[in-house]
Amino acid sequence: MAAPQAAEVQAVDGVLRAIARPMAAPQAAEVQAVDGVLVDMPDDGKDEDREHLAQMGANVEKKDFRDLIRLAKRHMAMTACTIHDQANDTYRWRPLFRTTVRDLGVYGVGVTLYFHFVLQMGLVFLLCAFFAIPNVYFNRVGNMVDSGNVLSNFLGKLSIANIGACQGGYCETDADVADRCLLNVFPCETKLRDVTQWLGLADAIGILAVMLWSVLFHRWWMPRMVAINGAANLTAADFSIEIPLLP
Secondary structure (H helix, E strand, C coil), X not given: CCCCEEEEEEEEXXXXXXXXXXXXXXXXXXXXXXXXXXXXXXXXXXHHHHHHHHHHHHHCCCCCHHHHHHHHHHHHHHHCCXXXXXXXXXXXXXXXXXXXXXXXXXXXXXXXXXXXXXXXHHHHHHHHHHHHHHHHHHHHCCCCCCCCCHHHHHHHHXXXXXXXXXXXXXXXXXXXXXCCECCCCCCCCCEHHHCHHHHHHHHHHHHHHHHHHHHHHHHHHHHHHHHHHHHHCCCHHHHCCCCCCCX
């Protein structure tokens, strides 16, 4: 490839004309291998540059690939849910069924609170399911929903839309709807309106249980577990201070 040319302005016959002159070719970079790495060196490279690169290569610790794999696996074991065996300087997995929630506090109070939250929420929802059993049962035995689709019919009979029963499966007037039977048995002995308040009370108990547990967990359980975990485990807060009102 031809070398680039520089334009020079000269006066020729009283007219300014641009005359191209060849430029000096740029210096090519010299490529050298330093410890297996290709490094660009200028043509006018100085000896101190080469010495500096040589010193950098000498300070780099080269490890075997198998050693790197072993170190990576050890680091994974150190940061996983394991227990350190000081006698053998090894790590073993924590037992699945004998590890308590408080044992996991060493990984941070957030881990402890997470498992407490899941456990307590499951118990509260189990309590709600117990109080919802009467509603689910009476919804299932009603005859207010009659759909030709099997799936829609099944889901509809589990909802409150199916609660109560009219003779023949059809309520002709609003009075029939208000006076419908609780069970799909005629003549009926119990009207739906006679047990409505108790079914509503069961739903209210479930709702209040969830709300009460939420407040207690946030206001009482969380501060309590933070204090217990902080006393039982070393955390970042043990090595830090809080300085309020700084400018």
